[in-house]
Amino acid sequence: MTTTQTFEYAPGVVDEDDPLHGELMKLNMGPQHPATHGVLRLIVTVDGETMRELEPVVGYLHRGKEKTCETLGWRKFFVHTDRLDYVQPLMNNIGYAIALEKLAGLKVPERGQDIRVLLMELSRIAAHLIYLGTTGIDLGAVTMFFFTFNEREKLYDVLDAYTGHRMNNTYVRIGGVYADVDENVQQGIERFLDEFPAKVDEFESMLTGNRIWFDRNRNVGVLSREQALAWSLTGPNLRGSGVDHDLRKDEPYCGYDGYDFEVPVGTIGDCYDRYLVRIEEMRQSTRICKQALARLQDTRGGEFLAQDRRYVLPPKSEVRSSMEELIHQFKIVTDMELPAGEAYGAIESSKGELGFYVVSDGTSHPVRCHIRAPGLMNVQAIPLLARGRLISDIVAIIGSLDFVMGEVDR
């Protein structure tokens, strides 16, 4: 019954007249290389200019997050999830919160869910802007870096006004979010969203029809549908290969099923397709954000945090006036207990499926918290895409797979 799948790699572009042809040389790239987007090391075996074999070496940013979670306990680990994929901290918070809510059987109020959707889509835009900027600068489009970082700065100003931090916000709690979105923040986000679609058009006008961008990306790093599935790729990388799979549509969470948006899908699965998918995702995210803002307008003044006092902190006004509530707050902060059992919570992050597999024995400290990092799978696919290609293509391939080492190494 068992069958073994074999895969054909992209055919090599070997220059037979190359005087170095046939002589294999090992080339080290990283861990301190600007094009590796962090501390990734690649050991490339080259034949002339063609890559024959490639080995990614990860772990240079390993901080033992999963072990830390077992020691700190459920609640205090929130702040660590920000540091996983540090270009989309709010998204990581929400992924972790969803896993814990599944374990606790806790329901988030509608307004809390809408705020989460808004935060997730803003994070997705921020993360895709980083992708566009860094991949652009790696392939020679230096302007892209400045243009996208300009937009990201505006977005961070908005998040700063809301959460009080530009990065590492930790604004999500079990059962909802920490504070409500007020009128000022809402107007700030609206201003950003009004200007943003024109900016996406501007990015596209610089890249999509650009001869250099096209030649560097088209037919480079081609990933077939079957390969993408077999190599556990998710997110834009999977959709770039033509698989219509998006957790927001297929396993809706946070009320995504009530939003109107489309899932862009690529055709041949090369770097260019993955680029187009991400560009379109930014537009769709803008659409979702606008819908979320309209909903927030309707539910103004509603609950945004669940009222289950087993998991949620009592309001500050009660803590300051009642000894019992003060003790209660202290108990929740130090040892909030979750029911025994196991749960897997996953969200569609900007890199793919970000999952948290949590196991509880009924105490305040987890037995296990496994982080399913989409970035690790993206790194794993580098050799698959790079074998047989010219060495200059590695930069385009790394850029298009889009990973952040904080999440890969955990």
Place this chain on the structure above:
Amino acid sequence: MTDLDRIRPAIAGLAVETLASRDGIAVLETTPAQLHELVARLRDACGFELCTFVTAVDRFPADPRFEVLWQLQSIAHGDRVRVRARVGGERPSVPTIVDLYPGAAFSERECFDMFGVVFEGHAGLKRLLMPEGYEHFPLRKDFPHQGIEPDRLYREWDRRRHEKAAP
């Protein structure tokens, strides 16, 4: 939510215990000996085309100590399933599924790195996140949280540096 009616006929004849979990994903508990066959049937007959992760849970001091987990996903049917096998002993080992899911390679390496669970048949099974030559398994329950410095590795690196420096 796992559609068990779709899975049951395919796994008939295997020693599998079906358990429920809090998130609605069914857990199929099996033995390490039957694991490869079970995963192969899930892939070929039930359409679970994507391996989400491979990991383990250390239940120290229970015996057998480790629960090794494989979570599979079917995009066509929109459901997931978790396969679990318990292993223990001095050298806990389970068969590899890299021949079925090439994408499980890094997950298996990570699990070996963190728990010391050996995946039999996995060519190139080596540490993923910790340095090569490190002697401990960090996610085991008897490993201290503050960590253990790789003293032997440091001495080895020092020795090599001195050898290089000497003419």
